[in-house]
Amino acid sequence: MPAGVEGGRPPREIDVAVTVMAMTQQAATSGGAGPRARRRDGVVGVATEHADLAASPFRVDRDRISGSPFFARLGGVTQVVSAAGSGLLHNRLTHSLKVAQVARAIAERLGAEPGPRALAEKLGGCDADVVEAAALAHDLGHPPFGHLGERVLDRIARHRYGLADGFEGNAQTFRILTTTDVRGPSAIGLDLTAAVRAAVLKYPWLRLHHPAPHPSRLPVPPRGAAEPDDAPGTGSSKFSAYCTELDDLEQARGPFAGRVERWQQTVEASVMDTADDIAYAIHDLQDFHRIGVLQHASVAAEFGRWAADMAELSAMDTDKLAEGRRRPGYSLERLRRRLRAKDSWIVDDEAFIQAVHRVRAELVDELLAWPFDGSIEAEQALASFSARWTARLVGGVLLTASPTTRSGHVTLRSAQWHEVQVLKFVHRRFVLLRPDLALHQRGQASLLGRLVDALDAWLVDRDEASRLPRRLHDLVELAHDEYAALAATAPELLVGATGEPVEGADAVHALARGRAVVDFVASLTDKQAVSLLDALSGRAAQPWSESFVL
Incomplete structure (x- = not known):
């Protein structure tokens, strides 16, 4: 074994x-x-x-x-x-x-x-x-x-x-x-x-x-x-x-x-996990280059400053590095240190340097240097980048007999592993941390919270319980059967969020109601979530019905 x-x-x-x-x-x-x-x-x-x-x-x-x-x-x-x-x-x-x-x-x-x-x-x-x-x-x-x-x-x-x-x-x-x-x-x-x-x-x-x-x-x-x-x-x-x-x-x-x-x-x-990493590392970068979010100047400054001052940055105090996180080069150095702390089984400074150079040459100085304008030439450049990187990363697959606990049996060779980390860094640093995306997401978080509130209020409204969406009704019954069975056969699994035992029919039903509401909301598309909240809030102009939801 x-x-x-x-x-x-x-x-x-x-x-x-x-x-x-x-x-x-x-x-x-x-x-x-x-x-x-x-x-x-x-x-x-x-x-x-x-x-x-x-x-x-x-x-x-x-x-x-x-x-x-x-x-x-x-x-x-x-x-x-x-x-x-x-x-x-x-x-x-x-x-x-x-x-x-x-x-x-x-x-x-x-x-x-x-x-x-x-x-x-x-x-x-x-x-x-x-x-x-x-x-x-x-x-x-x-x-x-x-x-x-x-x-x-x-x-x-x-x-x-x-x-x-x-x-x-x-x-x-x-x-x-x-x-x-x-x-x-x-x-x-x-x-x-x-x-x-x-x-x-x-x-x-x-x-x-x-x-x-x-x-x-x-x-x-x-x-x-x-x-x-x-x-x-x-x-x-x-x-x-x-x-x-x-x-x-x-x-x-x-x-x-x-x-x-x-x-x-x-x-x-x-294999599935490795493929997910490869697809994520490449295709999200394509998206944000296409719509003009991934800007050459800011990414080039990050890579250029780190390459020029890597000795100075590597010697910098951790607190000072954190204070200057918005300065070019600092985020890449923080990535290098984070990888060393978490994945010492594979991290190598020389491989990291080479990965930064390769991504800089092929992504920053080649692809991002020319704004995407929808032309055939721009589409060809994007397709070439995607095909070349996919082939390179898939070609770096390794099957490992006795992996470290931090890796599955299927992983990437050291060079490609470091390249994936750098590609994912570009996406995280220059897309996910953008203030305009944070603004958008705060609104979405509020929407989901209000949608759960509205559905939960409907569930506990005795006068309206008979008119619940049929799928939500079925999910409540399914979850209740599951949690009642656990209470009878494996009560050690049935604990609250703070670790206390869950006992009594009312407590079991409360868990089932929560799981059903979460199941229901999780099964919606983005648009369905918005439209359903509009309907529940009285903002919809006409009755709304979708069979998969109601």
């Missing part, structure tokens, strides 16, 4: 940057047989009763996910800023499609070489259809307004409703796939195979309870497992399942017992 290692120990690596893809890889891998293909409600490899068109159980899963209304709604959900009215910005749907494209390419590369293919099989398998299905599904749980909505709903779930596991986009994805979607024979979840459900588990633990010992207590916790610095005692900052889906998590992970540690991603989940 591969064991977790200390954070500073370098992994053993197998380079899979091959030049020829093996398109017949699936026949040589685990295929559809065995416990990996077992469904939650059905049996191994049998899906014909639901009129599925594909023969492979994993292709059936991919089709069920792409046919889900939760997948379709991603076209109206923010990636970074709302894409409403613009065809130039990625939304969660187009992002998911690109992650699936990259993930499948990585899986096919892993299957093209005997060494990596054999190692992947030893660790539990790496099927391209499983990887693609997981990539398509990975953002299903994102609420309106993207990561901002995620933070708002988590705060509401914990502070208003006392839900200890709050809200997390990855956990909401798993809840949709296993509980709130209705494609399976029991009308609870999509009845996906164990392999695909496990591949969606980017953070295969609960916020507080599972597995034991919890990964947050490891000497070097996995990414996301540690508690947030500003919220001690609240559990892991990232996790992939709520306590209501614990049984499904354990069943999905069953075929991988003895192959990967309980807190480790499966190889297929690690």
Whole structure:
């Protein structure tokens, strides 16, 4: 069994940057047989009763996910800023499609070489259809307004409703796939195979309870497992399942017992996670270059100053560096130090310097130097940048037999890993930290809070309870059944946000009401959230109805 290692120990690596893809890889891998293909409600490899068109159980899963209304709604959900009215910005749907494209390419590369293919099989398998299905599904749980909505709903779930596991986009994805979607024979979840459900588990633990010992207590916790610095005692900052889906998590992970540690991603989940990082690092930069947000002058000043004064900046006192964070070069130096503190297993100063030089040459001095004007030449430059960087990063994939706790089994070579960190830095520093985006997001946060207030008031209004939106009514009943079952069979999982036991029918019902409201709001598109609040506030000019909502 591969064991977790200390954070500073370098992994053993197998380079899979091959030049020829093996398109017949699936026949040589685990295929559809065995416990990996077992469904939650059905049996191994049998899906014909639901009129599925594909023969492979994993292709059936991919089709069920792409046919889900939760997948379709991603076209109206923010990636970074709302894409409403613009065809130039990625939304969660187009992002998911690109992650699936990259993930499948990585899986096919892993299957093209005997060494990596054999190692992947030893660790539990790496099927391209499983990887693609997981990539398509990975953002299903994102609420309106993207990561901002995620933070708002988590705060509401914990502070208003006392839900200890709050809200997390990855956990909401798993809840949709296993509980709130209705494609399976029991009308609870999509009845996906164990392999695909496990591949969606980017953070295969609960916020507080599972597995034991919890990964947050490891000497070097996995990414996301540690508690947030500003919220001690609240559990892991990232996790992939709520306590209501614990049984499904354990069943999905069953075929991988003895192959990967309980807190480790499966190889297929690690492929999906790596593909997500690659797509995010490249495509969001494209968006903001297109609409003129990513400006050459400010980015060039940051990179130029750091390159010119790196010796001076590296010797600077930490407090002084923090005070001057708005000065060019200071933010890049803070990134270098943050990476050294968190990822010493891979960070190398020379590799960081080379990554800065490469990104500066190809992004700053080449792409951003010419404002995007919509011309054929500008589109060609953007397409060339995207294709070249995608190929370079996918070509840097490594399969690791004994990874550090900070990495999955699939990661990037040192050069590409550093380049991804620098590309993501550009996006964070010059897009996410813009005051105009903060202004926009503060309004969206207020909107979500008021929408929850209005729906909750409707739920407790005895005179209007019979006219609740049917889907909200069904979600309340579903959540009540779940929490009542936990109270009867696993009361240790049923604790409030401050850790106190939840006891009594009223307390259980309050938790169920909170989970149902959060489920309902999280399933809306950006536009639906705005329109529904207008209707509930009396600002809509006429009656409003959408079957997926009402």
